[in-house]
Amino acid sequence: MSKMLSLTAASFALFSTTAFADGHCAAGKTLTDGKFTIATGNPAYFPWVLDDAPESGEGFEAAVAYAVAEEMGFAAEDVVWVRSSFDEAIQPGAKEFDVNMQQYSITPERDQVVDFSSPYYTAPMAVLVGSNATDTEPTLEALKGLQWGAVGSTTAVPKLAAVIEPDNEPLLYGDNADVNAAMTANQIDAALFDLPTALFLSAVMIEGSKVIGQFPADEGDNPDHFGMLMEEGNPLKACVDEAIAAIASNGKLAEIEAKWLQDTTGVPLIK
Amino acid sequence: MAKLELRGVVKRFGDDTVCDGIDLDVEEGQMVCLIGASGAGKSTLLRCINLLEPIEDGAIFLDGTDISVPGLDPQSVRARIGIVFQSFNLFPHMTAIENVMLAPRRVHGKSRAELLPEAEALFARFGLADRMHNYPDQLSGGQQQRVAIVRALAMQPEVMLFDEITSALDPQLVGEVLDVLLMLKKQGMTMVMATHEMGFAREAADKVGFLQNGRIVEEGPPEVLFEAPQQEATRTFLARALK
């Protein structure tokens, strides 16, 4: 009996090490068999990816990517990184990645065109203000009077319109760097980002800027859950969801979050 | 003292000497015709007199004053010497009357209202009263050329230069333009004209000059020059031109 048990265990071990591809749920479902192709932004920003080098596994999304890949049975060297823009990710047709990770907020409209994994992070929106507006009170009343800016392709835009309802039309930009430039040139007072990005920008990129407050993560009907983006109907989704659930329940995800997004605590809530 | 005196006028374009020491006197009220083959230097000489081309050597006197001094402001001289070109050169974006009033308005600083009676009278005199408000492209060649003459006359010049003004016209339109010149002669205008119209030159000119290779080979009253030319070159040219 014990002999049989050990035999079974041995055969299981054999299975999982040498021939996972036949037994694991990702088998035959990836772009290239045996490889897991992950897209990120070009460039990818801190603290999501460090030094624009996702291969290092440094940075929150890079670390999550390797954890998920490992959970799915891919070795680190089987993870292939590619770059993509938002437009490439949502245009119709075949995708050049298995999953795309660049802080995609999951929305019902997007979900009709592409698939999202279950969320790996829930990002609160935060208010970053330039050096001229650092003493603004973190209240909706005070925020209305500011000149706002945001990245046009993010969920910050509807959030601004729905929650803050600024007096002046916001100015919108193509990416974080342009929002920086506008804030540095004092063309905008404040910008709405997810909290980790806001903290990074204030600490490293925009001199004299400050994160003055955050919105509760699950406020309103538009919470910002980040999910991995996949081609609509990608059979890989079940495996990815399973892997995310696993690292969430075994504490791995929280560990990664604590390591890379530790600063996100201590920012006051906006009333 | 002649109204207009040319003394040893030389004009070169690069190595090409177009006027090679030309002397000419034009008395007040005289009509002088310059004849000669194309390229003999007639047109260039007229452009030099109007200071459109600076001369290399020699001098041009108007009422005894040297107008060819280098550096002299040409504007005041041009206002006194009118020129009409072979190709009319009306301003196509202006009506006939605006063409005529432009220079007096700008140079003499007069208003349209001041100029209008005078301009209308000129148009009427040259049979163009019903064409005043037409644009150049609505006029026949002969009408355009008469407007061009009116335009030059509106500046009240003391001397008029005509540069083959009938050469671009259909034969049946030549007469109406030449009639204008006869009218001017009657009024005592001092005129120099380059022309291929031998018949007209013979009939109307007080003096005719024959140019060849940038020189005046022979000059004299038309009856002499046409009936009894002294120079072999003149005879050859006339024989060919009158054939």
Next chain:
Amino acid sequence: MARSKAAGITRRELYEAQQRRRSILVAATSTIIVVVALVVLVPMAPGWGKVQQSFFNGEVLAKTFPKLLEAFRINVMIFAWSAPAIAVLGLLIALARDAKSPALFPLRIFGAAFTDIFRGVPVILTVYLIGFGIPGLGLPRPWNSPYIWGSLALILTYSAYVAEIFRSGIDSVHHSQRAAALSLGLSERQVMRDVVLPQAIRNVVPSQMNMLIALQKDVSLLSFIGPVEIFRQAGVFKSLLANFTPYVGAAIIFLIVTIPATRYADHLMARQMRERR
């Protein structure tokens, strides 16, 4: 013999009428074949369903079109104040480049450098550099507005092109016009203002119309530095709805404006060709 029996129609006219009917028939047939091919064959492509959903989604179009139209007002506004400024600056640069007086030599150099630089740099770079760069020097609001400096970038770039077109227009006026004007006693300046420029400007109207059409489209480049004009508004919808139809909507709005303008420019160009003949 030259006339056929049919009521006063010459042989030639009869032949030409036949030819005309024949070419109309051929043109109609080939047009129908091409249109049918497009309408029938394209939807048969395997990806058509997805493409239609993504680019030609009626629901999305209906939802976003009014706001796109509203955003287009910003384009019209920027265009409306940039175009006259471009015309004036372009003309001044053209005149500066043709300045003959030695005292104005610096102006000529400046004009030449100006056109070289602004024609040589992509518009988007100029928009970025001026739109973010000059306000970055520390101008107070509202003088650091991206509307002001973005418009200036467009004005500078387009003036460089427009100036070159004006110069070609000035060159196109025959020198005999100058001679005629000078001979009447006008000064160089008067000749330029009263005789050369009016003709030069008229000669280049069709080319300048094309510049206006190009400008109308390039106004969208200001979206890169903040203003939410139609292109950015379409981009926001695209991100929100994960659908490219708003871009198609924006393209439709552009076409509604530019097609008549383009036809008109072509018409002017054709008329000018006829006049020159």
